[in-house]
Amino acid sequence: MSPALAVRGLAKRFGSVEALKGVDLEVGEGELVGLLGPNGAGKSTLVKIAVGLVRPSAGTAQVAGAPAGSRDARAALGYLAELFRFPGWYTADEVLDLHQRLAGSRGGEAERKRLLELVALSDAADRRVDGMSKGMQQRLGVAQALVGEPRVLLLDEPTSALDPVGRRTVRLLLEQMRDRGVSVLLNSHLLSEIELVCDRVAILLGGEVVAAGTPHELSKPRGVELETDEGVRRIDGATREDAPRLVAEAVAAGRQVYGVHVLTSTLEDTYLEAVGGETD
Amino acid sequence: MSSVAVIVEYGFREAVRRRVFAVVLLLTALFLFLFYLANHFVFDQLQTITPPRDVNVDTRTFAGAFLTGLAMFATLFLGVVLAVFLTLGTVSGDAERGLLQPLVVRPVGRSTLLLSRFLGAAGVCVAYVLVVYFGAMTITGLTGHWWPDVIVWPGLELAGGVIIVIALSLLGSVVLSSTANGIAVFMLFGGGLVAGLLASIGHALNSHAITHASTIAAWALPFEALYQDALRMITENASGLTGFLLQLGPFGGAYVHGWEIRVWSVAYLVAIGALALWAFSRRNL
Numbered sequence: 001m002s003p004a005l006a007v008r009g010l011a012k013r014f015g016s017v018e019a020l021k022g023v024d025l026e027v028g029e030g031e032l033v034g035l036l037g038p039n040g041a042g043k044s045t046l047v048k049i050a051v052g053l054v055r056p057s058a059g060t061a062q063v064a065g066a067p068a069g070s071r072d073a074r075a076a077l078g079y080l081a082e083l084f085r086f087p088g089w090y091t092a093d094e095v096l097d098l099h100q101r102l103a104g105s106r107g108g109e110a111e112r113k114r115l116l117e118l119v120a121l122s123d124a125a126d127r128r129v130d131g132m133s134k135g136m137q138q139r140l141g142v143a144q145a146l147v148g149e150p151r152v153l154l155l156d157e158p159t160s161a162l163d164p165v166g167r168r169t170v171r172l173l174l175e176q177m178r179d180r181g182v183s184v185l186l187n188s189h190l191l192s193e194i195e196l197v198c199d200r201v202a203i204l205l206g207g208e209v210v211a212a213g214t215p216h217e218l219s220k221p222r223g224v225e226l227e228t229d230e231g232v233r234r235i236d237g238a239t240r241e242d243a244p245r246l247v248a249e250a251v252a253a254g255r256q257v258y259g260v261h262v263l264t265s266t267l268e269d270t271y272l273e274a275v276g277g278e279t280d
Numbered sequence: 281m282s283s284v285a286v287i288v289e290y291g292f293r294e295a296v297r298r299r300v301f302a303v304v305l306l307l308t309a310l311f312l313f314l315f316y317l318a319n320h321f322v323f324d325q326l327q328t329i330t331p332p333r334d335v336n337v338d339t340r341t342f343a344g345a346f347l348t349g350l351a352m353f354a355t356l357f358l359g360v361v362l363a364v365f366l367t368l369g370t371v372s373g374d375a376e377r378g379l380l381q382p383l384v385v386r387p388v389g390r391s392t393l394l395l396s397r398f399l400g401a402a403g404v405c406v407a408y409v410l411v412v413y414f415g416a417m418t419i420t421g422l423t424g425h426w427w428p429d430v431i432v433w434p435g436l437e438l439a440g441g442v443i444i445v446i447a448l449s450l451l452g453s454v455v456l457s458s459t460a461n462g463i464a465v466f467m468l469f470g471g472g473l474v475a476g477l478l479a480s481i482g483h484a485l486n487s488h489a490i491t492h493a494s495t496i497a498a499w500a501l502p503f504e505a506l507y508q509d510a511l512r513m514i515t516e517n518a519s520g521l522t523g524f525l526l527q528l529g530p531f532g533g534a535y536v537h538g539w540e541i542r543v544w545s546v547a548y549l550v551a552i553g554a555l556a557l558w559a560f561s562r563r564n565l
Binding site for chain 1: 283286290293294297377378379381382383384385386387388389562564565
Protein backbone atom coordinates (compact mmCIF):
# COMPACT_ATOMS: atom_id res chain seq x y z
CA MET A 1 0.00 0.00 0.00
CA SER A 2 1.33 3.45 -0.89
CA PRO A 3 2.21 5.76 1.99
CA ALA A 4 -0.43 8.24 3.10
CA LEU A 5 1.83 11.11 2.13
CA ALA A 6 5.05 10.88 0.16
CA VAL A 7 7.11 13.95 -0.67
CA ARG A 8 10.23 13.59 -2.83
CA GLY A 9 12.72 16.34 -3.62
CA LEU A 10 10.05 18.96 -3.12
CA ALA A 11 11.15 22.49 -3.96
CA LYS A 12 9.25 25.73 -4.13
CA ARG A 13 10.48 29.12 -5.13
CA PHE A 14 8.45 32.33 -4.68
CA GLY A 15 10.36 34.83 -6.78
CA SER A 16 13.79 35.08 -5.21
CA VAL A 17 12.75 33.23 -2.06
CA GLU A 18 13.39 29.50 -1.88
CA ALA A 19 10.68 28.26 0.46
CA LEU A 20 11.54 24.57 0.03
CA LYS A 21 14.86 23.13 -1.14
CA GLY A 22 14.30 19.50 -1.99
CA VAL A 23 12.38 18.08 0.94
CA ASP A 24 11.83 14.32 1.35
CA LEU A 25 9.17 13.25 3.81
CA GLU A 26 6.87 10.31 4.24
CA VAL A 27 3.85 9.72 6.46
CA GLY A 28 2.93 6.07 6.76
CA GLU A 29 -0.47 4.51 7.26
CA GLY A 30 -1.87 5.39 10.66
CA GLU A 31 1.23 7.40 11.50
CA LEU A 32 1.19 10.77 13.22
CA VAL A 33 4.05 12.92 12.04
CA GLY A 34 4.87 16.32 13.46
CA LEU A 35 6.39 19.10 11.43
CA LEU A 36 8.44 21.62 13.37
CA GLY A 37 10.37 24.69 12.42
CA PRO A 38 10.53 28.44 12.91
CA ASN A 39 8.29 30.76 10.90
CA GLY A 40 9.38 30.87 7.28
CA ALA A 41 10.93 27.40 7.46
CA GLY A 42 8.56 26.15 4.74
CA LYS A 43 6.15 24.08 6.86
CA SER A 44 2.95 25.68 5.58
CA THR A 45 4.25 25.70 2.02
CA LEU A 46 4.89 21.95 2.25
CA VAL A 47 1.37 21.34 3.57
CA LYS A 48 -0.16 23.62 0.94
CA ILE A 49 1.62 21.73 -1.83
CA ALA A 50 0.37 18.45 -0.38
CA VAL A 51 -3.24 19.64 -0.47
CA GLY A 52 -2.90 21.20 -3.92
CA LEU A 53 -3.14 24.87 -2.96
CA VAL A 54 0.40 25.64 -4.13
CA ARG A 55 2.22 24.27 -7.17
CA PRO A 56 5.71 22.93 -6.52
CA SER A 57 8.67 24.25 -8.52
CA ALA A 58 10.28 20.81 -8.50
CA GLY A 59 9.80 17.39 -6.97
CA THR A 60 6.65 15.42 -6.32
CA ALA A 61 4.06 15.06 -3.61
CA GLN A 62 1.60 12.21 -3.45
CA VAL A 63 -1.37 11.73 -1.18
CA ALA A 64 -2.64 8.16 -0.85
CA GLY A 65 -0.74 7.30 -4.01
CA ALA A 66 -2.31 10.06 -6.09
CA PRO A 67 -0.52 13.21 -7.24
CA ALA A 68 -1.11 16.10 -4.84
CA GLY A 69 -3.90 18.35 -6.06
CA SER A 70 -5.57 15.62 -8.12
CA ARG A 71 -9.19 14.71 -7.48
CA ASP A 72 -8.23 11.37 -5.93
CA ALA A 73 -5.72 13.04 -3.62
CA ARG A 74 -8.25 15.65 -2.54
CA ALA A 75 -10.87 12.96 -1.94
CA ALA A 76 -8.50 11.20 0.45
CA LEU A 77 -7.53 14.13 2.63
CA GLY A 78 -8.88 16.41 5.30
CA TYR A 79 -7.22 19.79 5.71
CA LEU A 80 -7.22 22.59 8.20
CA ALA A 81 -5.45 25.72 6.98
CA GLU A 82 -3.41 27.90 9.31
CA LEU A 83 -5.46 30.94 8.32
CA PHE A 84 -8.99 29.99 7.43
CA ARG A 85 -12.46 31.37 7.84
CA PHE A 86 -15.93 30.03 7.39
CA PRO A 87 -18.75 32.28 6.21
CA GLY A 88 -19.99 34.11 9.28
CA TRP A 89 -23.64 33.61 8.36
CA TYR A 90 -23.39 29.79 8.42
CA THR A 91 -24.12 27.85 11.58
CA ALA A 92 -21.66 25.17 12.72
CA ASP A 93 -24.04 22.50 11.43
CA GLU A 94 -24.38 24.25 8.06
CA VAL A 95 -20.59 24.51 7.68
CA LEU A 96 -20.27 20.76 8.14
CA ASP A 97 -23.25 20.15 5.85
CA LEU A 98 -21.60 22.27 3.13
CA HIS A 99 -18.36 20.30 3.43
CA GLN A 100 -20.20 16.99 3.50
CA ARG A 101 -21.82 17.86 0.20
CA LEU A 102 -18.54 19.03 -1.33
CA ALA A 103 -16.69 15.96 -0.06
CA GLY A 104 -19.46 13.64 -1.20
CA SER A 105 -19.89 12.32 2.33
CA ARG A 106 -23.02 10.29 2.98
CA GLY A 107 -22.64 10.63 6.74
CA GLY A 108 -25.60 12.99 7.00
CA GLU A 109 -26.81 14.37 10.29
CA ALA A 110 -25.31 11.51 12.30
CA GLU A 111 -21.81 12.35 11.09
CA ARG A 112 -22.26 16.06 11.78
CA LYS A 113 -23.52 15.34 15.26
CA ARG A 114 -20.62 12.98 15.95
CA LEU A 115 -18.02 15.45 14.67
CA LEU A 116 -19.40 18.33 16.70
CA GLU A 117 -19.36 16.09 19.74
CA LEU A 118 -15.74 15.12 19.05
CA VAL A 119 -14.64 18.75 19.16
CA ALA A 120 -16.93 19.62 22.07
CA LEU A 121 -19.25 21.81 20.02
CA SER A 122 -22.48 19.86 20.42
CA ASP A 123 -24.16 22.79 22.11
CA ALA A 124 -23.10 25.16 19.34
CA ALA A 125 -24.55 23.26 16.36
CA ASP A 126 -27.01 26.06 15.61
CA ARG A 127 -24.73 28.91 16.51
CA ARG A 128 -23.56 31.10 13.65
CA VAL A 129 -19.83 31.23 12.96
CA ASP A 130 -19.65 35.00 13.51
CA GLY A 131 -20.97 34.44 17.02
CA MET A 132 -18.23 31.96 17.90
CA SER A 133 -14.95 32.58 19.68
CA LYS A 134 -11.72 32.02 17.78
CA GLY A 135 -11.13 28.80 19.66
CA MET A 136 -14.58 27.49 18.79
CA GLN A 137 -14.01 28.33 15.13
CA GLN A 138 -10.73 26.44 15.23
CA ARG A 139 -12.41 23.40 16.74
CA LEU A 140 -15.07 23.66 14.04
CA GLY A 141 -12.21 23.77 11.54
CA VAL A 142 -10.86 20.51 12.94
CA ALA A 143 -14.33 18.95 12.68
CA GLN A 144 -14.57 20.18 9.08
CA ALA A 145 -11.26 18.50 8.27
CA LEU A 146 -12.68 15.21 9.55
CA VAL A 147 -15.75 15.31 7.29
CA GLY A 148 -16.01 12.23 5.09
CA GLU A 149 -13.57 10.18 7.22
CA PRO A 150 -10.42 11.13 5.31
CA ARG A 151 -7.49 8.73 5.06
CA VAL A 152 -4.97 11.53 5.57
CA LEU A 153 -5.27 14.59 7.79
CA LEU A 154 -3.10 17.64 7.19
CA LEU A 155 -3.41 20.10 10.01
CA ASP A 156 -1.63 23.44 9.92
CA GLU A 157 -1.41 24.87 13.44
CA PRO A 158 -4.71 23.34 14.59
CA THR A 159 -4.32 24.45 18.19
CA SER A 160 -2.87 27.94 17.82
CA ALA A 161 -6.05 29.63 19.07
CA LEU A 162 -7.01 27.05 21.66
CA ASP A 163 -6.83 27.19 25.42
CA PRO A 164 -5.22 24.26 27.30
CA VAL A 165 -8.52 22.39 27.52
CA GLY A 166 -9.15 22.86 23.80
CA ARG A 167 -5.61 21.66 23.04
CA ARG A 168 -6.15 18.57 25.09
CA THR A 169 -9.42 17.90 23.22
CA VAL A 170 -7.62 18.11 19.89
CA ARG A 171 -4.70 16.02 21.16
CA LEU A 172 -7.03 13.24 22.29
CA LEU A 173 -8.83 13.51 18.98
CA LEU A 174 -5.58 13.06 17.08
CA GLU A 175 -4.71 9.99 19.10
CA GLN A 176 -8.17 8.64 18.40
CA MET A 177 -7.67 9.24 14.67
CA ARG A 178 -4.35 7.44 14.73
CA ASP A 179 -5.96 4.50 16.50
CA ARG A 180 -8.48 4.35 13.66
CA GLY A 181 -5.66 4.20 11.12
CA VAL A 182 -5.88 7.79 9.93
CA SER A 183 -2.51 9.28 8.97
CA VAL A 184 -1.81 12.76 10.27
CA LEU A 185 0.71 15.43 9.38
CA LEU A 186 0.64 17.95 12.18
CA ASN A 187 2.27 21.30 11.69
CA SER A 188 2.65 23.04 15.01
CA HIS A 189 4.81 25.37 17.01
CA LEU A 190 3.89 23.64 20.23
CA LEU A 191 6.79 21.31 20.93
CA SER A 192 5.19 19.72 23.97
CA GLU A 193 2.13 18.87 21.92
CA ILE A 194 4.21 17.30 19.16
CA GLU A 195 6.28 15.37 21.68
CA LEU A 196 3.17 14.02 23.35
CA VAL A 197 1.31 12.72 20.32
CA CYS A 198 3.62 12.29 17.35
CA ASP A 199 5.19 9.01 16.25
CA ARG A 200 7.81 10.84 14.24
CA VAL A 201 9.03 14.40 13.96
CA ALA A 202 10.66 16.32 11.12
CA ILE A 203 12.35 19.65 11.77
CA LEU A 204 12.43 22.07 8.87
CA LEU A 205 14.83 24.98 8.65
CA GLY A 206 15.29 27.24 5.66
CA GLY A 207 13.29 24.90 3.46
CA GLU A 208 15.27 21.78 4.36
CA VAL A 209 14.72 18.90 6.76
CA VAL A 210 17.53 19.29 9.29
CA ALA A 211 16.43 16.54 11.67
CA ALA A 212 13.94 13.69 11.55
CA GLY A 213 13.05 10.64 13.58
CA THR A 214 10.95 9.47 16.48
CA PRO A 215 10.95 11.76 19.52
CA HIS A 216 13.05 9.06 21.22
CA GLU A 217 15.58 8.97 18.36
CA LEU A 218 15.84 12.71 18.38
CA SER A 219 16.55 12.87 22.07
CA LYS A 220 20.28 12.59 22.85
CA PRO A 221 21.94 11.09 25.98
CA ARG A 222 23.12 13.79 28.34
CA GLY A 223 24.64 11.68 31.07
CA VAL A 224 23.53 9.86 34.19
CA GLU A 225 22.68 11.38 37.56
CA LEU A 226 23.51 9.30 40.60
CA GLU A 227 21.99 10.16 43.99
CA THR A 228 24.02 8.77 46.88
CA ASP A 229 24.67 9.59 50.53
CA GLU A 230 27.35 11.99 49.26
CA GLY A 231 24.81 13.92 47.24
CA VAL A 232 23.85 14.10 43.57
CA ARG A 233 26.67 13.40 41.09
CA ARG A 234 26.29 13.86 37.36
CA ILE A 235 28.39 11.68 35.06
CA ASP A 236 28.47 13.43 31.67
CA GLY A 237 28.72 11.26 28.59
CA ALA A 238 27.32 8.21 30.36
CA THR A 239 24.36 6.43 28.75
CA ARG A 240 21.50 4.23 29.92
CA GLU A 241 23.72 1.19 29.34
CA ASP A 242 26.32 2.58 31.78
CA ALA A 243 23.81 2.97 34.62
CA PRO A 244 24.08 -0.59 36.15
CA ARG A 245 27.89 -0.40 36.14
CA LEU A 246 27.89 3.04 37.76
CA VAL A 247 25.51 1.85 40.48
CA ALA A 248 27.63 -1.28 41.09
CA GLU A 249 30.79 0.83 41.35
CA ALA A 250 29.15 3.18 43.85
CA VAL A 251 27.90 0.32 45.99
CA ALA A 252 31.35 -1.34 45.84
CA ALA A 253 32.83 1.92 47.04
CA GLY A 254 30.55 1.76 50.08
CA ARG A 255 28.09 4.41 48.97
CA GLN A 256 24.37 4.30 49.70
CA VAL A 257 22.55 4.67 46.36
CA TYR A 258 19.15 6.36 46.58
CA GLY A 259 18.43 6.94 42.92
CA VAL A 260 19.75 6.88 39.37
CA HIS A 261 18.44 9.06 36.52
CA VAL A 262 19.32 8.66 32.87
CA LEU A 263 19.38 12.14 31.37
CA THR A 264 18.27 12.77 27.78
CA SER A 265 17.63 15.95 25.87
CA THR A 266 14.03 17.03 25.39
CA LEU A 267 12.53 17.66 21.97
CA GLU A 268 12.89 21.32 22.78
CA ASP A 269 16.65 20.92 23.27
CA THR A 270 16.91 19.02 19.99
CA TYR A 271 14.78 21.58 18.21
CA LEU A 272 16.80 24.52 19.49
CA GLU A 273 20.02 22.75 18.60
CA ALA A 274 18.71 21.94 15.10
CA VAL A 275 17.53 25.45 14.32
CA GLY A 276 20.57 27.00 15.96
CA GLY A 277 18.49 29.02 18.36
CA GLU A 278 16.82 30.70 15.41
CA THR A 279 13.59 32.41 16.34
CA ASP A 280 10.76 33.89 14.34
CA MET B 281 -27.04 17.53 -5.07
CA SER B 282 -24.17 18.07 -7.49
CA SER B 283 -21.11 20.08 -6.56
CA VAL B 284 -22.14 22.80 -9.02
CA ALA B 285 -25.48 23.29 -7.27
CA VAL B 286 -23.74 23.40 -3.88
CA ILE B 287 -21.36 26.14 -5.00
CA VAL B 288 -24.12 28.08 -6.76
CA GLU B 289 -26.15 28.00 -3.54
CA TYR B 290 -23.07 29.04 -1.55
CA GLY B 291 -22.53 32.07 -3.80
CA PHE B 292 -26.20 32.98 -3.66
CA ARG B 293 -26.29 32.88 0.13
CA GLU B 294 -23.12 34.96 0.23
CA ALA B 295 -24.72 37.61 -2.00
CA VAL B 296 -27.86 37.69 0.12
CA ARG B 297 -25.87 38.04 3.32
CA ARG B 298 -23.71 40.81 1.92
CA ARG B 299 -26.86 42.70 0.99
CA VAL B 300 -25.83 42.91 -2.66
CA PHE B 301 -29.36 42.05 -3.73
CA ALA B 302 -30.93 44.44 -1.27
CA VAL B 303 -28.91 47.39 -2.59
CA VAL B 304 -29.47 46.55 -6.25
CA LEU B 305 -33.20 45.87 -5.80
CA LEU B 306 -33.62 49.15 -3.96
CA LEU B 307 -31.82 51.04 -6.74
CA THR B 308 -33.90 49.20 -9.33
CA ALA B 309 -37.20 50.02 -7.65
CA LEU B 310 -36.14 53.65 -7.46
CA PHE B 311 -35.09 53.63 -11.11
CA LEU B 312 -38.33 52.03 -12.33
CA PHE B 313 -40.40 54.53 -10.36
CA LEU B 314 -38.46 57.50 -11.80
CA PHE B 315 -38.67 55.90 -15.22
CA TYR B 316 -42.42 55.66 -14.91
CA LEU B 317 -42.58 59.36 -13.95
CA ALA B 318 -40.37 60.25 -16.93
CA ASN B 319 -42.61 58.28 -19.29
CA HIS B 320 -45.73 59.81 -17.80
CA PHE B 321 -44.55 63.39 -18.22
CA VAL B 322 -42.83 62.91 -21.59
CA PHE B 323 -45.81 61.29 -23.28
CA ASP B 324 -48.16 63.71 -21.59
CA GLN B 325 -46.19 66.63 -23.04
CA LEU B 326 -45.80 64.87 -26.37
CA GLN B 327 -49.37 65.62 -27.34
CA THR B 328 -48.61 69.32 -27.14
CA ILE B 329 -45.46 69.12 -29.27
CA THR B 330 -45.93 69.69 -32.95
CA PRO B 331 -42.87 69.52 -35.22
CA PRO B 332 -42.52 72.08 -38.02
CA ARG B 333 -44.68 71.25 -41.01
CA ASP B 334 -41.75 70.30 -43.30
CA VAL B 335 -40.00 68.17 -40.66
CA ASN B 336 -41.37 64.68 -40.77
CA VAL B 337 -40.50 63.26 -37.36
CA ASP B 338 -42.52 60.60 -35.56
CA THR B 339 -42.38 62.17 -32.13
CA ARG B 340 -43.90 59.16 -30.36
CA THR B 341 -41.33 56.79 -31.85
CA PHE B 342 -38.57 59.25 -31.11
CA ALA B 343 -39.63 59.69 -27.47
CA GLY B 344 -40.36 55.99 -26.93
CA ALA B 345 -37.07 54.86 -28.45
CA PHE B 346 -35.13 57.49 -26.54
CA LEU B 347 -36.70 56.54 -23.22
CA THR B 348 -36.32 52.81 -23.88
CA GLY B 349 -32.69 53.39 -24.86
CA LEU B 350 -32.19 55.26 -21.62
CA ALA B 351 -33.78 52.39 -19.70
CA MET B 352 -31.52 49.91 -21.51
CA PHE B 353 -28.48 51.89 -20.48
CA ALA B 354 -29.66 51.90 -16.86
CA THR B 355 -30.46 48.18 -17.06
CA LEU B 356 -27.00 47.43 -18.39
CA PHE B 357 -25.40 49.63 -15.75
CA LEU B 358 -27.34 48.07 -12.87
CA GLY B 359 -26.73 44.60 -14.29
CA VAL B 360 -23.01 45.33 -14.43
CA VAL B 361 -23.04 46.65 -10.85
CA LEU B 362 -24.74 43.46 -9.72
CA ALA B 363 -22.35 41.30 -11.77
CA VAL B 364 -19.25 43.03 -10.44
CA PHE B 365 -20.33 42.92 -6.80
CA LEU B 366 -21.23 39.26 -7.10
CA THR B 367 -17.89 38.27 -8.56
CA LEU B 368 -15.14 40.79 -7.82
CA GLY B 369 -13.72 38.88 -4.85
CA THR B 370 -14.44 35.32 -5.96
CA VAL B 371 -10.80 34.18 -5.99
CA SER B 372 -8.34 36.74 -4.59
CA GLY B 373 -10.78 38.28 -2.14
CA ASP B 374 -11.98 34.96 -0.74
CA ALA B 375 -8.42 33.59 -0.69
CA GLU B 376 -7.17 36.61 1.27
CA ARG B 377 -9.92 36.11 3.81
CA GLY B 378 -9.25 32.37 4.06
CA LEU B 379 -12.72 31.45 2.79
CA LEU B 380 -11.55 29.81 -0.42
CA GLN B 381 -8.93 27.32 0.79
CA PRO B 382 -11.30 24.98 2.67
CA LEU B 383 -13.47 24.75 -0.46
CA VAL B 384 -10.68 24.33 -3.01
CA VAL B 385 -9.15 21.31 -1.28
CA ARG B 386 -12.44 19.44 -1.58
CA PRO B 387 -12.81 17.06 -4.53
CA VAL B 388 -14.96 19.55 -6.48
CA GLY B 389 -11.88 21.02 -8.16
CA ARG B 390 -10.95 24.53 -9.12
CA SER B 391 -12.58 24.53 -12.55
CA THR B 392 -15.92 23.34 -11.16
CA LEU B 393 -15.70 25.94 -8.43
CA LEU B 394 -15.06 28.82 -10.81
CA LEU B 395 -17.58 27.58 -13.35
CA SER B 396 -20.21 27.25 -10.64
CA ARG B 397 -19.58 30.77 -9.42
CA PHE B 398 -19.92 31.95 -13.02
CA LEU B 399 -23.17 30.06 -13.53
CA GLY B 400 -24.59 31.35 -10.26
CA ALA B 401 -23.75 34.97 -11.05
CA ALA B 402 -24.89 34.61 -14.66
CA GLY B 403 -28.21 33.07 -13.62
CA VAL B 404 -28.95 35.87 -11.19
CA CYS B 405 -27.81 38.67 -13.53
CA VAL B 406 -29.61 37.36 -16.62
CA ALA B 407 -32.86 37.04 -14.67
CA TYR B 408 -32.35 40.52 -13.26
CA VAL B 409 -31.56 42.15 -16.62
CA LEU B 410 -34.53 40.52 -18.33
CA VAL B 411 -36.93 41.50 -15.57
CA VAL B 412 -35.78 45.14 -15.58
CA TYR B 413 -35.65 45.31 -19.39
CA PHE B 414 -39.14 43.93 -19.87
CA GLY B 415 -40.40 45.93 -16.90
CA ALA B 416 -39.12 49.20 -18.36
CA MET B 417 -40.40 48.30 -21.83
CA THR B 418 -43.84 47.55 -20.40
CA ILE B 419 -43.88 50.88 -18.59
CA THR B 420 -43.14 52.71 -21.85
CA GLY B 421 -45.58 50.53 -23.78
CA LEU B 422 -48.46 51.06 -21.39
CA THR B 423 -47.76 54.75 -20.70
CA GLY B 424 -46.82 55.94 -24.16
CA HIS B 425 -48.32 53.22 -26.37
CA TRP B 426 -44.99 52.64 -28.04
CA TRP B 427 -43.28 49.27 -28.36
CA PRO B 428 -39.84 48.46 -29.77
CA ASP B 429 -39.57 47.01 -33.27
CA VAL B 430 -37.79 43.96 -31.86
CA ILE B 431 -38.81 42.98 -28.37
CA VAL B 432 -36.92 39.88 -27.18
CA TRP B 433 -33.50 40.07 -28.85
CA PRO B 434 -32.43 43.40 -27.32
CA GLY B 435 -33.07 42.01 -23.83
CA LEU B 436 -31.07 38.90 -24.63
CA GLU B 437 -28.20 40.98 -25.96
CA LEU B 438 -28.18 43.14 -22.85
CA ALA B 439 -28.05 39.98 -20.76
CA GLY B 440 -25.24 38.70 -22.98
CA GLY B 441 -23.30 41.90 -22.37
CA VAL B 442 -23.61 41.42 -18.61
CA ILE B 443 -22.49 37.78 -18.91
CA ILE B 444 -19.31 38.97 -20.62
CA VAL B 445 -18.70 41.42 -17.79
CA ILE B 446 -19.13 38.55 -15.29
CA ALA B 447 -16.47 36.54 -17.14
CA LEU B 448 -14.12 39.53 -17.17
CA SER B 449 -14.71 40.13 -13.48
CA LEU B 450 -14.03 36.48 -12.64
CA LEU B 451 -10.82 36.57 -14.66
CA GLY B 452 -9.86 39.76 -12.85
CA SER B 453 -10.61 38.14 -9.49
CA VAL B 454 -8.00 35.46 -10.25
CA VAL B 455 -5.19 37.89 -10.95
CA LEU B 456 -6.13 41.08 -9.08
CA SER B 457 -7.16 42.01 -5.57
CA SER B 458 -10.87 42.72 -5.06
CA THR B 459 -10.49 46.49 -5.08
CA ALA B 460 -8.21 46.53 -8.13
CA ASN B 461 -10.57 44.16 -9.93
CA GLY B 462 -13.63 46.30 -9.20
CA ILE B 463 -11.85 49.40 -10.47
CA ALA B 464 -10.54 47.58 -13.56
CA VAL B 465 -13.93 46.19 -14.57
CA PHE B 466 -15.73 49.50 -14.11
CA MET B 467 -13.00 51.24 -16.09
CA LEU B 468 -13.43 48.74 -18.91
CA PHE B 469 -17.18 49.28 -18.76
CA GLY B 470 -16.73 53.04 -18.86
CA GLY B 471 -14.22 52.71 -21.68
CA GLY B 472 -16.71 50.67 -23.67
CA LEU B 473 -19.44 53.26 -23.20
CA VAL B 474 -17.13 56.05 -24.30
CA ALA B 475 -16.18 54.02 -27.37
CA GLY B 476 -19.88 53.61 -28.21
CA LEU B 477 -20.49 57.36 -27.95
CA LEU B 478 -17.36 57.94 -29.98
CA ALA B 479 -18.79 55.79 -32.75
CA SER B 480 -21.93 57.97 -32.91
CA ILE B 481 -19.80 61.11 -33.01
CA GLY B 482 -17.48 59.60 -35.61
CA HIS B 483 -20.35 58.74 -37.91
CA ALA B 484 -22.01 62.12 -37.44
CA LEU B 485 -18.73 63.84 -38.32
CA ASN B 486 -17.94 61.24 -40.96
CA SER B 487 -14.52 60.74 -39.34
CA HIS B 488 -12.81 57.58 -40.49
CA ALA B 489 -10.23 57.65 -37.68
CA ILE B 490 -12.84 57.91 -34.93
CA THR B 491 -15.11 55.23 -36.37
CA HIS B 492 -12.13 52.93 -36.89
CA ALA B 493 -11.07 53.40 -33.25
CA SER B 494 -14.59 52.78 -32.00
CA THR B 495 -14.91 49.66 -34.15
CA ILE B 496 -11.74 48.23 -32.63
CA ALA B 497 -13.09 49.06 -29.16
CA ALA B 498 -16.39 47.36 -29.97
CA TRP B 499 -14.62 44.12 -30.91
CA ALA B 500 -12.25 44.35 -27.96
CA LEU B 501 -15.13 44.95 -25.53
CA PRO B 502 -18.08 43.15 -27.09
CA PHE B 503 -20.45 43.85 -24.20
CA GLU B 504 -20.60 47.39 -25.53
CA ALA B 505 -21.18 46.19 -29.09
CA LEU B 506 -24.03 43.96 -27.89
CA TYR B 507 -25.59 46.90 -26.06
CA GLN B 508 -25.29 49.04 -29.18
CA ASP B 509 -26.79 46.29 -31.28
CA ALA B 510 -29.67 45.98 -28.83
CA LEU B 511 -30.28 49.73 -29.15
CA ARG B 512 -30.24 49.43 -32.92
CA MET B 513 -32.86 46.72 -32.87
CA ILE B 514 -35.46 48.60 -30.87
CA THR B 515 -35.80 51.06 -33.79
CA GLU B 516 -34.82 48.69 -36.55
CA ASN B 517 -37.77 49.72 -38.70
CA ALA B 518 -37.54 53.47 -38.04
CA SER B 519 -36.72 55.27 -41.22
CA GLY B 520 -36.51 58.76 -42.64
CA LEU B 521 -35.64 61.66 -40.44
CA THR B 522 -36.81 59.85 -37.29
CA GLY B 523 -34.41 57.00 -37.92
CA PHE B 524 -31.60 59.38 -38.82
CA LEU B 525 -32.06 61.44 -35.64
CA LEU B 526 -32.17 58.31 -33.49
CA GLN B 527 -28.94 57.09 -35.08
CA LEU B 528 -27.28 60.38 -34.16
CA GLY B 529 -28.28 60.22 -30.52
CA PRO B 530 -26.58 58.38 -27.71
CA PHE B 531 -29.26 55.67 -27.64
CA GLY B 532 -29.62 54.64 -31.23
CA GLY B 533 -26.51 53.93 -33.23
CA ALA B 534 -24.79 50.60 -33.78
CA TYR B 535 -22.01 50.33 -36.29
CA VAL B 536 -20.81 46.85 -35.37
CA HIS B 537 -23.85 44.63 -35.24
CA GLY B 538 -25.65 41.50 -36.26
CA TRP B 539 -24.64 37.85 -36.06
CA GLU B 540 -20.94 38.56 -36.45
CA ILE B 541 -20.71 40.34 -33.12
CA ARG B 542 -22.99 37.77 -31.45
CA VAL B 543 -20.80 34.89 -32.58
CA TRP B 544 -17.69 36.86 -31.65
CA SER B 545 -19.19 37.53 -28.20
CA VAL B 546 -19.66 33.81 -27.60
CA ALA B 547 -16.09 33.10 -28.74
CA TYR B 548 -14.83 35.98 -26.57
CA LEU B 549 -16.73 34.61 -23.57
CA VAL B 550 -15.28 31.13 -24.09
CA ALA B 551 -11.76 32.57 -24.45
CA ILE B 552 -12.06 34.71 -21.30
CA GLY B 553 -13.53 31.75 -19.42
CA ALA B 554 -10.73 29.44 -20.56
CA LEU B 555 -8.13 32.04 -19.59
CA ALA B 556 -9.71 32.44 -16.15
CA LEU B 557 -9.77 28.66 -15.60
CA TRP B 558 -6.16 28.33 -16.74
CA ALA B 559 -5.00 31.20 -14.52
CA PHE B 560 -6.94 29.82 -11.55
CA SER B 561 -5.48 26.34 -12.04
CA ARG B 562 -1.97 27.82 -11.74
CA ARG B 563 -2.71 30.25 -8.94
CA ASN B 564 -1.03 29.62 -5.59
CA LEU B 565 -3.50 30.08 -2.76
